[in-house]
Amino acid sequence: MKSFAYARAADLEAAVKLLSKTPNAKLLGGGTNLVDLMRENIEQPDALVDVTGLPLDRIEERPDGGLVIGATVRNTAVAGHPVVRDRYPLLAQAIVFGASGQIRNMATVAGNLMQRTRCLYFYDHAARCNKRAPGAGCDAIGGFNRMHAILGASDSCIATHPSDMCVALAALDAKVNVIGPSGARTIAFEEFHRLPEDTPDIETDLQPGELITGIEIPPLGFARRSLYRKVRDRASYAFALVSVAAALEVDSGKVRNVRLALGGVAHKPWRATEAERVLAGANAGGESFRQAAEAELAPARGLAHNAFKIELTKRTIVGVLGELAGG
Amino acid sequence: MRILHARADLFLPSAVTGDMAAARIEFSDAEIKERMSGNLCRCGAYVGICEAIHSAFDREVAK
Numbered sequence: 456m457k458s459f460a461y462a463r464a465a466d467l468e469a470a471v472k473l474l475s476k477t478p479n480a481k482l483l484g485g486g487t488n489l490v491d492l493m494r495e496n497i498e499q500p501d502a503l504v505d506v507t508g509l510p511l512d513r514i515e516e517r518p519d520g521g522l523v524i525g526a527t528v529r530n531t532a533v534a535g536h537p538v539v540r541d542r543y544p545l546l547a548q549a550i551v552f553g554a555s556g557q558i559r560n561m562a563t564v565a566g567n568l569m570q571r572t573r574c575l576y577f578y579d580h581a582a583r584c585n586k587r588a589p590g591a592g593c594d595a596i597g598g599f600n601r602m603h604a605i606l607g608a609s610d611s612c613i614a615t616h617p618s619d620m621c622v623a624l625a626a627l628d629a630k631v632n633v634i635g636p637s638g639a640r641t642i643a644f645e646e647f648h649r650l651p652e653d654t655p656d657i658e659t660d661l662q663p664g665e666l667i668t669g670i671e672i673p674p675l676g677f678a679r680r681s682l683y684r685k686v687r688d689r690a691s692y693a694f695a696l697v698s699v700a701a702a703l704e705v706d707s708g709k710v711r712n713v714r715l716a717l718g719g720v721a722h723k724p725w726r727a728t729e730a731e732r733v734l735a736g737a738n739a740g741g742e743s744f745r746q747a748a749e750a751e752l753a754p755a756r757g758l759a760h761n762a763f764k765i766e767l768t769k770r771t772i773v774g775v776l777g778e779l780a781g782g
Numbered sequence: 783m784r785i786l787h788a789r790a791d792l793f794l795p796s797a798v799t800g801d802m803a804a805a806r807i808e809f810s811d812a813e814i815k816e817r818m819s820g821n822l823c824r825c826g827a828y829v830g831i832c833e834a835i836h837s838a839f840d841r842e843v844a845k
Contacts, residue, residue, distance in 0.1 A: 534795075555820025557821075
């Protein structure tokens with residue numbers, strides 16, 4: 456592990472300053488992913504700016520019924536919040552389906568967004584990886600790629616985003632509040648994470664010197680009826696092969712409102728807009744659910760070992776929507 | 783029924799709880815295993831660990 460400088464940011468202004476003035480600095484939240492990566496010499500920052508002392512550790516209810524979750528709120532605190540459990544059960548569920556209790560107690564909300572892929576080739580210095588060493592090539596494409604992307608992958612990278620929580624946030628149309636040297640701005644969740652294209656080392660829309668201050672979740676009445684389902688090799692403490700976050704409102708047998716997002720299938724949490732389009736106003740039944748799943752997965756491409764995820768994703772979508780429709 | 787905790791604000795649901803808004807969570811083998819996940823070993827000893835947690839619960843919590 457490379458040695459590094461450490462500084463605690465006294466306030467938000469100081470954090471932005473430290474981050475933009477210190478060459479090759481990284482932010483330290485719970486450290487549940489970054490510190491692991493530093494031990495493996497995958498991440499080699501020259502300095503860490505500890506943001507856990509910043510006043511970003513609160514969850515606030517907005518007058519319109521939405522929530523603002525501070526960047527350094529621990530995952531456990533989000534899953535345990537009475538409003539999250541009551542109004543956004545898919546978010547509480549996505550969190551408790553991730554990692555373990557100890558990790559969730561440490562991990563922050565912003566850190567969850569910023570976590571890196573668990574692609575084994577990314578971790579293996581003996582392998583080529585465009586994410587770790589841009590331009591080096593990708594050994595996952597012709598290698599053991601059972602866990603890898605089936606949607607939105609490129610010739611440079613087939614890694615997946617590992618988060619559960621982000622899949623729920625994508626379905627909820629959350630917004631990411633950030634601040635940087637040129638001020639504060641808000642990024643739509645959909646635009647926060649990037650597809651790999653030919654620069655898989657650039658994973659988010661964050662600009663140099665910017666940091667996340669919080670996540671806004673809009674009010675979404677029908678999200679009370681929502682679900683997160685995670686399909687994985689072990690019943691617990693494993694990353695998703697495929698996951699589905701959905702909220703569904705049915706009126707007189709027709710889909711009145713639907714939100715759908717997929718995890719484990721792409722370089723980013725995948726909002727299933729094509730499926731949502733097919734479902735709008737459709738019969739709330741197995742046939743429409745299957746059509747929606749087929750439409751969303753039409754551009755999916757399987758590799759040597761992960762083609763099974765295409766059908767698995769379709770069936771998981773149908774299963775989740777069926778359960779929410781009460782069928 | 784043995785209840786893990788009667789106060790929702792003091793206890794989190796887990797991945798096996800089902801209803802995220804549940805105020806009462808049953809103290810079951812499934813809940814113990816999920817909540818010990820990451821700690822519980824995957825060899826035969828976990829059966830004894832689960833039994834030990836059950837007896838500690840009976841002694842300390844259920845009374």
